[in-house]
Every structure is written in structure tokens, then in C-alpha cells.
Amino acid sequence: MNLSNFNLSAAQNELLNNLLNSIESEGRxxxxxxxxxxxxRVVIEALKILSSNKGLKRFLVVVPKKVMTINPWKKEFEKWWQNIKxxxxxxxxxxxxREKIYKEILKEETFVLVITAITLKNDTSMELINPNDFDVIVIDEAHHVVTTDEYNSYRLSIHYRQLVLSLSLSYNVKVIGLTLSSKTKKIEETEKSLKAIPVKSKKARAPYTRTKVLLIELKEAIIFDNFVKRWIKVYSNRLKNIIGNRVIWKIKPDNFKELLEKNQIPKEKQKRYISYYNKYRTLINARQEVWECLDSCAIKRLKYVGLLNDKDKIIQNCIFAISYWKLKYICNLIKKLTKENKKVLVYAKFRRAGRKLQAELRSYGIEARTFFGGQSPHNLKEAIETSNxxxxxxxxxxxxxxxxxxxxIHISSHSNKFTRDQIRGRIRGGEEFYVVFKDTNDEEKLRMNVEEPAGILKEAYDDEFIKIPIHRIxxxxxxxILKNNTENGNSGFKIELPKSVFDELNSxxxxxxxxxxxGEEIVKLHFELNGNVVYKFKDLRKLKSFIGLTKEQNTFLRKLVDIIPPPFDLLVICKKPLLIDVKSSFKHDKPNEKIEKEFNIKTQTAISHGFLPTLTYVHFSRNEKGLIVKIINYGYTNGNTGVFSN
Incomplete structure (x- = not known):
């Protein structure tokens, strides 16, 4: 097939023709x-041609983030294919x-459904939607289909696994992926997973973006960097015999504990290795936070695991100096650029870093807007229109x-070239600034091409659990009882909590x-004291079936467990089994309207399968001995929530 669209560039026409030929021959x-x-734009043109020439009418576009449903997809369809729904x-x-939307659109002759990957996964599990009902499925940012484990081996991502396995059983559905052109193992694995032909153009060139590196020379940054590198090396060596050729930061806490068991490490030594593991991850987290100007967060983190103490002022002062000077350089750079009437986008790895920079910019007379995950795509549009x-x-x-x-502008650097290219591509040309400290990991990452943590790494709870007395009033x-709990003997009941959680409760x-x-642990105890069997939802995956439930209820639970995140926290086996959603708070003594509304949304199907959905609200308050905990159960009855006694 050789078609030319005079509204497309030569590179886009080449991509379009190659894409149509690949779909014609292989379907993917x-x-x-x-x-x-x-x-x-190329994919939209291809869909238009497939619709008019091949009679394909039902199109599903899968995106990794909700902001992408509007920008670019809905925006681009409205621009280039106005007459399609x-x-x-x-x-x-x-x-x-969602169920109503799916039923309505499937009545249409020609339509496009743009959906997030996690929503598609959850609704496929609940049988609200079937990918095989579509003629063409477009997977944007298709490299998300695969991910790496602690061995750096590739596997299907949890959000896309169900979709890919479904497509592997049906070749009636045409599949089009979109991704960055990059000769990486990840792209190769994506092609294999989707069994798709790569479509490229020799003429395609990214808009030119001039990259500038603003180097800050600061001895405190070098001192801190050497401190982190030294201790990372120490803990890496101590863990080497346990982890083998795995990547330490990719090993999840539960998997690390399984490794200790597998290596037959005695219980008394396991605590030591868990401590090494936590300290290694803390160092990685703290370094990320310091380069992002989150000084207080990093110091608190390092103190908690014993890598810093109140007497050690040298490293603390280094951290404060790093934050102060980087913020000053970034704010002055933004002030200079805005005076030149340039519109500036700042990339922060953490929300807290974004908010801190926003507050600092106010002292420079600059009112910046923020856009973080979870916000509506319309918030981004409004922010762009109202701020530079x-x-x-x-x-x-x-x-x-x-x-x-x-x-x-990047607050700190990125070690992965693929990530650097992705972020740079947002502005479609112009200038790009990295503000980094010279001769440190902050600068070194610009010359690397390795994966790095996408956020804060979770630490493992050590195996030291504390039995805390809990009295029923x-x-x-x-x-x-948090204070003098050792003096309370065997009175009342006891609840086991990790020492790190106990320490946090005392802060x-x-x-x-x-x-x-x-809150979840106390609610579990509360129902167990009434003679019920209680399961945590996160543990249900390990069990095949549940005594006391019907076959239909067991099947329904399997679907619920597959949803991310799980819609409920606890399962209580009783005369009418309860699905419990636990909400805990210090501030409010009853759930607000938003919490009740969210709870009501997920109740109808559970009721139809013989469960009683329950919103259990846990209110905490302090007294001289510890924490007062009040539990209120809100059951779902005739479409309304109401307090009930269990």
C-alpha cells in the first residue's frame, strides 16, 4: 500500500505507509x-484509512496515565478526525x-475508546469490557508492556499482562504500538511480547533541543556524595553473598526475606541482613532526596536507620548547603528566563520537591503552578494558560x-538515556537545563545509561515485632498502650507491630x-475477638478457596483480588461475609462525604454476590498512656450507608 497525505511530512508519510503495509501483512x-x-498523528491517519478502506470501526486506545487520555489523544482526534466519537x-x-459507557459505545457503528491501562485491566477482570470486542487496539508508550525484575530479566508488566495474553489468543484484533525509537533491550522485548513488526522512518528527526548543564561547584556536595558512596559499597559487599547477581534496589522487601530463608540464614542473623538491606535502600533514597533539595526528609531518613546522629553535624550541614545552593541557582535561572518572556517547565522527581521549589519561587516574585499525578488533565490546561x-x-x-x-529545567539528573529522551521530548524543541553538582553522582548520572529507582524505595520491616497491650474500653x-507497655503484664489483649511502626507511633x-x-491490624483483631475468621486482602492471592463461601463468592473474590489496588482491605467470614474497607484518621471522627461516596460506588456488585460491604472507620486520638482507638462500622443498606452493630 502506497498512500501520500500532503498534510503530513515526508517522515510521517513513510511511517504511515510502512504501518499500513505491516498491518496488512501481519496485523501487528x-x-x-x-x-x-x-x-x-500518523496512527490517527492510519485508523481513518483502516476505517474507510477495510471496514474497521471499533478502536481502543490504551494509555499508561489518565492525563494522556486528553493530551494528546482526545485533543489530536478532535483536530484530525472531527466526525468520530x-x-x-x-x-x-x-x-x-464505566459499565454504562461501555454498553453505550458498543452500540455505535464507529467509535474510539481511550482508556488507561490499569482501568482496562481491572474492568477486564470484572468482565465489564472485552478487548476482543474491538477491531484495532492502539497501545501508546508500548514499552510499558514489559518490565524488569531483580535479575534485569524482562517480563510482562502487571498492568498489561492480561491484555497481552488475551491478544495472544486472538489474531482477529489488529494491534498498533507506539514508542520511542531506541535500540534497547526493552524495545526488543516489547516487539517480542506483542509479536509486532517495528515500523520506522529514516527521515524521522526529533525537534532540536539544546541541552545545557549548569554545574555547581560545592565542596559540601562532594563530601556528602563520598559519604553515600562509601556506605553503599559497604552494604553492597555485606549483601553480596545473599543477593548474588541481583540488583539490590529492585529486590522487594518480602522477596528479600524469602532470599534469607532460601539461603538458610539463622533467625538471629536475619535481623542483621535486613538492617544492611534497609540502610542500602535508605542511602539510595536519601541521595535522591538531597539532589532534589529535600534536606529535612533525607536527614530524618538517615537518622532513623542510624547512619546519622544529632552530634554528627558535618553531613547534616552539607545536606542543608546542597539544598540552599541548588534552590538558589534554579530560582535565579527561572527568574532570568521569565524576564526573557520564556515559558518554563520544571521537572521534579517528587511532589515535595515541586512544592518546595514553588514556595521558594514566591520569594522571588514568581507564582508557579504545579501539576502532579492524580490531578485532572484539565488542571494542566488551566495551569498552562495562567502561568509561565x-x-x-x-x-x-x-x-x-x-x-x-x-x-x-531538571532539578536533578537521570541515569537512564531512555528517560532523558522521553522527558526532553515533551517540549518539542527549545532549551533544556540540568542543574547539577560538579564531580558528584548528580553529574555522573548524565553520562550513565542504567535504570534507576522511579521513586522512594520501600524498606523491609525487620523481624523484631513488639507485642503491644491493647485494652477494650x-x-x-x-x-x-504505647508508654510503659512492659509494665502491663498479661492484662487485656496484645497486638504485634513491627518495631519501626511502634517507633513511628511514638513520634x-x-x-x-x-x-x-x-488501623487495619486493630480492625482485624476486633473482628477476630468476635469469633470470626479474618483475611487481609493482600494475602488472598496465596489461597485457592475459602471455607464458608459459595463457589460463586469464591469466583467473585478471585476477580476482586486481581484489581489494583484492591477495592477492600479485609474479608471476614461470618454468616453473611463482610468485605471491609478500612479508613483511619487522627483528624476526623467520622468519614467525610468523599469517603462515603467512594465506598458506595463499589458496593452494588458485592451485594449481588452475597457479601455485605462495610466501611470501617477508625478514629485515633492520644491520651497519657497511648492511643485511643474508636471503630465504627458503616454497612451498606438499600443504597445508603448507616451505622450498624456487628
Whole structure:
């Protein structure tokens, strides 16, 4: 097939023809081209031709992030194919709404459904949607189909596994992938997983972006960097016999504990290795935070694992100096660029870093806007229209079109070339600045091409659990004894918590995740005291079936467990089994309207399968002995929530 569209560039016409020929011969293809070359436009033109010439009418576009449903896909369809119905679906829609949308669009003769990968995975598991109902499936940022494990071996990503396996059984559905042109193992594995032909153009060139590196010379940065490198080497050597040729930061906490068991490490020595593992990961996390100007977070983290103490002021002062000088350089750079009437996009790895820079810019008279993951795509559009400086996180790392910006600034560098190319491609030409410290890991990463953690690494709970007394005051009210708990003997009940969680509960500010963890443990105990069998949802994957449930209920649970994240926290086996959603808080003594609304959304199907969905609200407050814990169960009845007694 040889077609020419005079509205396309020579490179786009070459990609279009190669794509159509590949679909004609094999039914599957991946468009591989640099960012900014118009891959989305080429695919839309291909879909138009397939619709008019081949009678293919139902198109499904799968994207990794919800912002991409609007930018670029809906925006590009509205620009280049105005007369086709385009519907966007994300996890923001309720289950009932999504089910209704699917039924309605499948009645249409020709349509495009743009959906996030995780929503498609969850709704396929719940049998709300079937990928085989579509004529063509487009997978944007197709390299997300595969991921690497701790051996750096490739496997199917959890969000795409079900889709890929479904497609492997059906060749009636045409598949088109889009990704960056890059000669990497990841792209090769993506092609193999999708069994697709790579479609390329020798004429395709990315818009020219001039990269500049702003080097900061600071002795404190070198001192801190050497401190981290020295200790990383120490803990790497200590863990070498345990981990073998695995990549340490890729080993999940639970998998590391399994490794210790597999290597038959005695219990008394396991604690030591868990400590090494945690300290290694803490060093990686702290270094990332320091380069992103999060000084207080990094110091707190290093102190917690004993790598810093209050007397050790040298490293602490180095960390404060790094944050101060990097923020100063970045703010002065932004001030200079905005005076030149340039629109600036700042890339931050963490939300906290973005917010800190935003606050600092105010002292320079610059009002920046932020765009983080979880926000609506419309927030990005509004931010671009109202400010010349936008600070964004990884939500804009790939796929999003931001040609409005003249300059891209990175708060810290990236060690992976693929990532650097992806982020650079957002602004479609112009200037790019890296603000880094000379002769440190912050600068070295610009010359690397290795994977790095995408965020903060989780640490393993050590095996030291503390039995904490918990007294029942009333039927649904408890006191968790935190002070002098060793003096309380065997009175009351006891709950086992990791020492790190116990320490956090005794601190002035308690992390929300810790409150959630403790709340779930107390609710589990509460129902067990009433003679019920209770399972944590995260443990249900390991079990094949559940005594006390019907075959239909067991099948329904299997589908729920496959949803990410799980819609409930606990399963209680009783006369009418409960599916419990636990919400914990220090601030409010009852759930707000948003929590109740979210809970109501996921109840209808559970009720129809014989379960009683339950919103269990846990309110914490302090007293002189520890924490007062009040539990309120809200059962779902006739479409309304209401307090009930269990």
C-alpha cells in the first residue's frame, strides 16, 4: 500500500505507509520514532484509512496515565478526525458509570475508546469490557508492556499482562504500538511480547533541543556524595553473598526475606541482613532526596536507620548547603528566563520537591503552578494558560504534548538515556537545563545509561515485632498502650507491630501509611475477638478457596483480588461475609462525604454476590498512656450507608 497525505511530512508519510503495509501483512506493528515526530498523528491517519478502506470501526486506545487520555489523544482526534466519537475512561469514573459507557459505545457503528491501562485491566477482570470486542487496539508508550525484575530479566508488566495474553489468543484484533525509537533491550522485548513488526522512518528527526548543564561547584556536595558512596559499597559487599547477581534496589522487601530463608540464614542473623538491606535502600533514597533539595526528609531518613546522629553535624550541614545552593541557582535561572518572556517547565522527581521549589519561587516574585499525578488533565490546561512556570512530576514524563514551553529545567539528573529522551521530548524543541553538582553522582548520572529507582524505595520491616497491650474500653473502643507497655503484664489483649511502626507511633507526627497499617491490624483483631475468621486482602492471592463461601463468592473474590489496588482491605467470614474497607484518621471522627461516596460506588456488585460491604472507620486520638482507638462500622443498606452493630 502506497498512500501520500500532503498534510503530513515526508517522515510521517513513510511511517504511515510502512504501518499500513505491516498491518496488512501481519496485523501487528509498533511505530518507533523519536518524540515530537508526530507518531500520534500518523496512527490517527492510519485508523481513518483502516476505517474507510477495510471496514474497521471499533478502536481502543490504551494509555499508561489518565492525563494522556486528553493530551494528546482526545485533543489530536478532535483536530484530525472531527466526525468520530471519542470517549475517555479512567479510574475516576465509578464502576457503574464505566459499565454504562461501555454498553453505550458498543452500540455505535464507529467509535474510539481511550482508556488507561490499569482501568482496562481491572474492568477486564470484572468482565465489564472485552478487548476482543474491538477491531484495532492502539497501545501508546508500548514499552510499558514489559518490565524488569531483580535479575534485569524482562517480563510482562502487571498492568498489561492480561491484555497481552488475551491478544495472544486472538489474531482477529489488529494491534498498533507506539514508542520511542531506541535500540534497547526493552524495545526488543516489547516487539517480542506483542509479536509486532517495528515500523520506522529514516527521515524521522526529533525537534532540536539544546541541552545545557549548569554545574555547581560545592565542596559540601562532594563530601556528602563520598559519604553515600562509601556506605553503599559497604552494604553492597555485606549483601553480596545473599543477593548474588541481583540488583539490590529492585529486590522487594518480602522477596528479600524469602532470599534469607532460601539461603538458610539463622533467625538471629536475619535481623542483621535486613538492617544492611534497609540502610542500602535508605542511602539510595536519601541521595535522591538531597539532589532534589529535600534536606529535612533525607536527614530524618538517615537518622532513623542510624547512619546519622544529632552530634554528627558535618553531613547534616552539607545536606542543608546542597539544598540552599541548588534552590538558589534554579530560582535565579527561572527568574532570568521569565524576564526573557520564556515559558518554563520544571521537572521534579517528587511532589515535595515541586512544592518546595514553588514556595521558594514566591520569594522571588514568581507564582508557579504545579501539576502532579492524580490531578485532572484539565488542571494542566488551566495551569498552562495562567502561568509561565509549571512544576510537574513524572506524570508528564512521556506521551504528553507540551509545545507551549520554551525551556525545560531538571532539578536533578537521570541515569537512564531512555528517560532523558522521553522527558526532553515533551517540549518539542527549545532549551533544556540540568542543574547539577560538579564531580558528584548528580553529574555522573548524565553520562550513565542504567535504570534507576522511579521513586522512594520501600524498606523491609525487620523481624523484631513488639507485642503491644491493647485494652477494650467499650465494645468498639480500645486503648493502645504505647508508654510503659512492659509494665502491663498479661492484662487485656496484645497486638504485634513491627518495631519501626511502634517507633513511628511514638513520634510527634505519624505517617498516614502507618496509621492505615495500624488501623487495619486493630480492625482485624476486633473482628477476630468476635469469633470470626479474618483475611487481609493482600494475602488472598496465596489461597485457592475459602471455607464458608459459595463457589460463586469464591469466583467473585478471585476477580476482586486481581484489581489494583484492591477495592477492600479485609474479608471476614461470618454468616453473611463482610468485605471491609478500612479508613483511619487522627483528624476526623467520622468519614467525610468523599469517603462515603467512594465506598458506595463499589458496593452494588458485592451485594449481588452475597457479601455485605462495610466501611470501617477508625478514629485515633492520644491520651497519657497511648492511643485511643474508636471503630465504627458503616454497612451498606438499600443504597445508603448507616451505622450498624456487628
Amino acid at each position: 506493528a509498533i511505530v518507533e520514532a523519536p518524540t515530537g515526530t508526530g507518531k500520534t 471519542v470517549t475517555c475512561v479512567t479510574g475516576e469514573f465509578s464502576r457503574t458509570t 512556570v509549571i512544576i510537574a512530576t513524572s506524570v508528564i514524563k512521556e506521551g504528553v504534548d507540551l509545545p507551549e514551553f520554551d525551556v525545560l 467499650r465494645y468498639n473502643e480500645y486503648v493502645l 510527634k507526627f505519624i505517617d498516614k501509611k502507618v496509621i492505615g497499617y495500624v
